[in-house]
Amino acid sequence: MSCDxxxxxxxxxSLYEFLDQELDGASCAQIQAHLDDCADCLTEYQLEQVVKALVSRSCHETAPPPLREKVLWRIRSVQVEIRAETQG
Ligand SMILES: [Zn+2]
Structure with missing residues (x-):
């Protein structure tokens, strides 16, 4: 993890609170501004967003296989991007 x-x-x-929209306006704007600036944290945020969507969906019903495949593929491609960026 290069976020230090x-x-x-x-x-x-604050990422999870931000995702759940539990932050007040000022903190929310702060995180948003940081995500605009920081590719590492933005990627992390997007990953959590995908995982959260997947989890909340699977609480209500089982996600159909094609969607699950798509989400997993997306997670994998983001991870590849992270790796490519850190290796330069
Ligand atoms: Zn950051």
Missing amino acids: GPDCEKALQ
């Missing part, structure tokens, strides 16, 4: 700055730490700590 204090801003990244803060953003990642």
